Amino acid sequence: MAKSPSLDDFRVPYFGDKKADTFSPEAIDPAAKPFSTGSKDGDREHLTEIGVKLDVLQERLHAQRHHRVLLVLQGMDTSGKDGTIRGVFHEVDPLGLRTVPFRAPTPIEAAHDFLWRVHMQAPGAGELAIFNRSHYEDVLVPRVTGQIDKTECERRYRQIRDFESMLAENGTTIIKCWLHISKDEQRRRLQARIDDPTKHWKFDLSDLEARKHWDAYQAAYRDALAATSTELAPWYVIPADSKTHRNVMVAELLLRLMEGLKLEYPPAKAELKGVKIE
Numbered sequence: 001m002a003k004s005p006s007l008d009d010f011r012v013p014y015f016g017d018k019k020a021d022t023f024s025p026e027a028i029d030p031a032a033k034p035f036s037t038g039s040k041d042g043d044r045e046h047l048t049e050i051g052v053k054l055d056v057l058q059e060r061l062h063a064q065r066h067h068r069v070l071l072v073l074q075g076m077d078t079s080g081k082d083g084t085i086r087g088v089f090h091e092v093d094p095l096g097l098r099t100v101p102f103r104a105p106t107p108i109e110a111a112h113d114f115l116w117r118v119h120m121q122a123p124g125a126g127e128l129a130i131f132n133r134s135h136y137e138d139v140l141v142p143r144v145t146g147q148i149d150k151t152e153c154e155r156r157y158r159q160i161r162d163f164e165s166m167l168a169e170n171g172t173t174i175i176k177c178w179l180h181i182s183k184d185e186q187r188r189r190l191q192a193r194i195d196d197p198t199k200h201w202k203f204d205l206s207d208l209e210a211r212k213h214w215d216a217y218q219a220a221y222r223d224a225l226a227a228t229s230t231e232l233a234p235w236y237v238i239p240a241d242s243k244t245h246r247n248v249m250v251a252e253l254l255l256r257l258m259e260g261l262k263l264e265y266p267p268a269k270a271e272l273k274g275v276k277i278e
Contacts, residue, residue, distance in 0.1 A: 051091030065126035075179030087247035
């Protein structure tokens with residue numbers, strides 16, 4: 001009998017583990033749907049069920065104000081970072097979430113170390129923060145464009161590991177998802193943006209330039225994931241050709257993480273017992 005899929009099957013081996021040297025995220029089929037119910041409607045229904053649970057857990061997280069949760073979303077253009085946020089958190093109170101989109105550094109940000117702008121956006125106590133792109137852009141784009149060499153890349157990997165370790169040791173639970181899309185599926189999604197005038201705002205000619213360096217970006221992602229997937233801040237490879245399955249898988253990961261925090265509402269206040277409002 002075939003083994004049922006496990007979320008851990010998609011976790012990148014921890015940095016330093018011998019398996020990390022041979023792990024290839026490209027070996028995971030971006031069109032795979034191991035956690036699908038068998039239909040889009042079924043997956044959407046399942047996603048709603050998870051969303052309701054996440055809403056309760058997020059409220060407890062906010063009320064308790066003890067833990068911090070950080071979800072990092074990375075992926076090639078059109079892999080669905082925005083769509084993942086809309087889908088996974090559709091049932092969650094938006095007042096309890098904070099989404100941070102990372103774009104090219106401003107002149108002020110570029111004048112500091114690459115983690116300066118990131119640390120300011122880390123979640124506070126009782127907060128769930130979502131990074132739409134992240135500090136990983138600074139070991140992906142400059143590597144592919146030749147702005148940093150191998151030595152600087154390795155230095156930044158180490159600094160990222162140290163940074164994330166510091167966050168984790170101070171109460172931040174981190175989960176990182178690489179939305180793994182195929183080149184063919186990216187072509188279809190880019191073409192859909194070109195063909196639909198209402199989606200032109202999503203398209204930039206630089207997307208085509210980045211696509212020319214597809215293999216280089218895949219190699220950059222492979223190395224970055226292997227060098228920064230740690231026990232405190234693991235990476236997961238999320239097959240992303242199916243939008244609904246992608247959302248279900250990220251939601252399942254987040255649900256498991258938040259359930260593991262054993263979140264509870266704060267104790268009732270004794271001084272409020274029997275109080276009647278006139």
